[in-house]
Amino acid sequence: MKFETIKKVILAAIMLPFVFMLIEGVVVIRTSVNHYRNLEKDRQFADVLARGGSIAATEILSEIGATREYLAYPSSRTAIDMQRSRATLDDERRAFYASLPARDVLDEGLVGELSALSLAYSRIVAARSAVDQGRYNGSDPGSIYWYAALKQLAVVDALSPLINDPVLLEKSNQLMGIMLTYYGERLITGIGTRYLDRGPSARFPVELFVQGKVMIGEGMDHMVFHSATPIERDIVSYLGRSSQVKANAITDAILAGSRPTRAVHDVWAAAQNERMSFLQQKMIEAARDIHDTGENYSTRSHLHLTRILALCAGLLILATLVLVLAARGLRLIDRLTQDREALVGELRNAAQTDLLTGLYNRRGFEVAASALLTQAEHGSRWISVVLFDLDHFKKINDLNGHDAGDAVLRHVAGVARENFRSFDLLVRHGGEEFLALLPDSTPDGAAVVAERVRLAIEMAEIALPSGERLKVTASFGCAGRANDGASRNFEDLVKRADLALYAAKASGRNCVVSGPVVPAPPQEERRKAASGGGFDSRL
Numbered sequence: 413m414k415f416e417t418i419k420k421v422i423l424a425a426i427m428l429p430f431v432f433m434l435i436e437g438v439v440v441i442r443t444s445v446n447h448y449r450n451l452e453k454d455r456q457f458a459d460v461l462a463r464g465g466s467i468a469a470t471e472i473l474s475e476i477g478a479t480r481e482y483l484a485y486p487s488s489r490t491a492i493d494m495q496r497s498r499a500t501l502d503d504e505r506r507a508f509y510a511s512l513p514a515r516d517v518l519d520e521g522l523v524g525e526l527s528a529l530s531l532a533y534s535r536i537v538a539a540r541s542a543v544d545q546g547r548y549n550g551s552d553p554g555s556i557y558w559y560a561a562l563k564q565l566a567v568v569d570a571l572s573p574l575i576n577d578p579v580l581l582e583k584s585n586q587l588m589g590i591m592l593t594y595y596g597e598r599l600i601t602g603i604g605t606r607y608l609d610r611g612p613s614a615r616f617p618v619e620l621f622v623q624g625k626v627m628i629g630e631g632m633d634h635m636v637f638h639s640a641t642p643i644e645r646d647i648v649s650y651l652g653r654s655s656q657v658k659a660n661a662i663t664d665a666i667l668a669g670s671r672p673t674r675a676v677h678d679v680w681a682a683a684q685n686e687r688m689s690f691l692q693q694k695m696i697e698a699a700r701d702i703h704d705t706g707e708n709y710s711t712r713s714h715l716h717l718t719r720i721l722a723l724c725a726g727l728l729i730l731a732t733l734v735l736v737l738a739a740r741g742l743r744l745i746d747r748l749t750q751d752r753e754a755l756v757g758e759l760r761n762a763a764q765t766d767l768l769t770g771l772y773n774r775r776g777f778e779v780a781a782s783a784l785l786t787q788a789e790h791g792s793r794w795i796s797v798v799l800f801d802l803d804h805f806k807k808i809n810d811l812n813g814h815d816a817g818d819a820v821l822r823h824v825a826g827v828a829r830e831n832f833r834s835f836d837l838l839v840r841h842g843g844e845e846f847l848a849l850l851p852d853s854t855p856d857g858a859a860v861v862a863e864r865v866r867l868a869i870e871m872a873e874i875a876l877p878s879g880e881r882l883k884v885t886a887s888f889g890c891a892g893r894a895n896d897g898a899s900r901n902f903e904d905l906v907k908r909a910d911l912a913l914y915a916a917k918a919s920g921r922n923c924v925v926s927g928p929v930v931p932a933p934p935q936e937e938r939r940k941a942a943s944g945g946g947f948d949s950r951l
Contacts, residue, residue: 434728444720451713454577455706456513458584461571462699462706463508465587468564469594469695471501475536476557483548498540505533522570529567532560554602565591580705586644587698589634593647594691596627601684604666608677621667643694643701650690659683766840768818769825777839781849794851796858796892797902799909800865801845803885803921816876817844820884823874831865847906855892859926862888866924885922889913 478497482490515523539553568591572584603620635644650656662672662680672680766773772780802808802824809817821844828838832848841847850858866888873881889912891905912927919925 441724448713451709454575454580455710457571457574458580458702458706460511461568461584462702464564464568465699467504468561469692471504472557472561475501476554525567525570529563532563536560583702585634589631590695590698592627592631596624597688599624643698655683769821769840771825772839781837794854795895796850796853796855797905797909798848798858798862798890799913800886800888805844819876820874827868827872828865831868855890855926858890859924862890862924887916887921888924889916891927
């Protein structure tokens with residue numbers, strides 16, 4: 413079997429596991445990223461839901477209470493409390509809107525509920541102005557806040573179906589159930605209290621009472637059918653207390669048309685107020701639980717994704733190392749079988765020069781530079797690189813033709829050869845770009861030489877094949893480092909010179925820019941360079 417066939421078989425045997433490993437890693441990473449994105453989206457929706465629930469459970473009700481206190485007992489203290497509750501609601505409302513996802517990921521129903529909520533908040537702003545102007549004396553703006561709370565509740569209800577994670581969805585249904593129960597109890601308590609306080613002649617608001625009972629029933633259904641958490645069990649246990657059972661019996665009696673005595677009324681009102689305080693606390697706990705669960709999921713997903721990426725990166729590095737070692741082994745076998753031909757080819761290529769400019773080509777420059785640095789190993793303390801190219805060279809070719817461009821390159825190569833030092837090495841680095849290696853030259857010294865070359869190029873008049881004469885300019889980038897005989901890798905040095913050249917271009921061209929000094933590599937890197945480092949592939 414021929415060597416080339418053996419090499420292909422070995423490469424195939426090495427590459428197939430590598431390819432399968434790479435495909436598997438891509439699939440795992442993609443799955444993990446999608447899972448992470450879904451959890452992040454669920455966490456965002458859950459955070460918005462928790463914020464909305466907190467506003468409905470706390471901030472709106474706090475402002476209602478503070479406003480009523482101010483209207484009943486106007487003073488500087490109650491005014492300050494009212495302003496503080498307003499600021500808190502406004503801050504939470506801004507945070508709620510800021511945490512909403514982009515409109516393009518929201519369905520039309522949720523967008524409509526958000527619009528209705530904005531309108532409800534605008535009515536609160538108008539009510540605030542009316543309260544400040546004294547137009548609510550003897551009346552109660554609670555219905556406006558009640559409407560806003562219901563709209564906030566509707567937004568929370570519309571957000572729940574957007575959550576995919578079953579645990580977060582269960583917790584969101586639990587929060588919705590608690591809020592429905594709370595607002596149903598609040599409606600019954602408020603309507604019932606006002607009815608009983610007005611005396612026997614007052615008209616009983618059956619519709620609102622029934623609406624409250626319906627909300628309570630829907631809330632309990634949410635909790636019973638969608639949740640079995642400690643919070644739900646606490647609520648069921650609390651509602652089973654004798655005082656709460658008695659309060660429910662009084663509520664049913666009021667709904668049936670009975671008017672309780674004052675003592676019974678007081679017992680019922682106390683039980684209802686205690687129940688609302690309890691449910692409000694449970695709403696706050698449920699909203700906090702949703703937020704904490706979402707954050708925990710996001711953290712765990714992030715850690716999982718990080719571990720997966722680290723594992724895949726490790727496998728990729730390992731597979732690449734195996735592939736590189738195998739390729740090196742094959743190249744070594746190939747070199748051993750073709751040693752004579754390779755040596756002859758290298759010698760022939762080392763003697764080649766660029767046909768247009770007469771300068772070194774890259775291969776010849778590499779051999780010459782290596783030999784020069786080996787000779788100067790003990791006498792040269794610095795090594796510098798100058799990288800330069802002609803400004804707007806493309807225009808020369810476009811306007812005068814490629815023959816004119818070739819003439820310019822030949823002339824610039826001659827000017828550079830005359831103005832660099834006699835022992836500096838020059839190479840046509842590619843196109844209109846040239847590179848010079850300056851042994852025993854600091855970056856400042858290299859910049860001085862480069863400036864001399866720049867001026868010579870600028871002053872030269874170049875005769876074109878058409879008989880016209882042309883003047884050109886060039887931009888220069890310089891970089892240098894302390895010379896280390898154990899290092900033959902000039903990649904970083906050339907990159908720094910290249911950056912300096914870019915800086916010269918950005919500074920307006922036709923100038924010299926010197927990059928920072930490159931420190932000598934540490935001992936460990938010198939050992940690596942001595943054992944396996946090669947000359948920069950760019951040279």
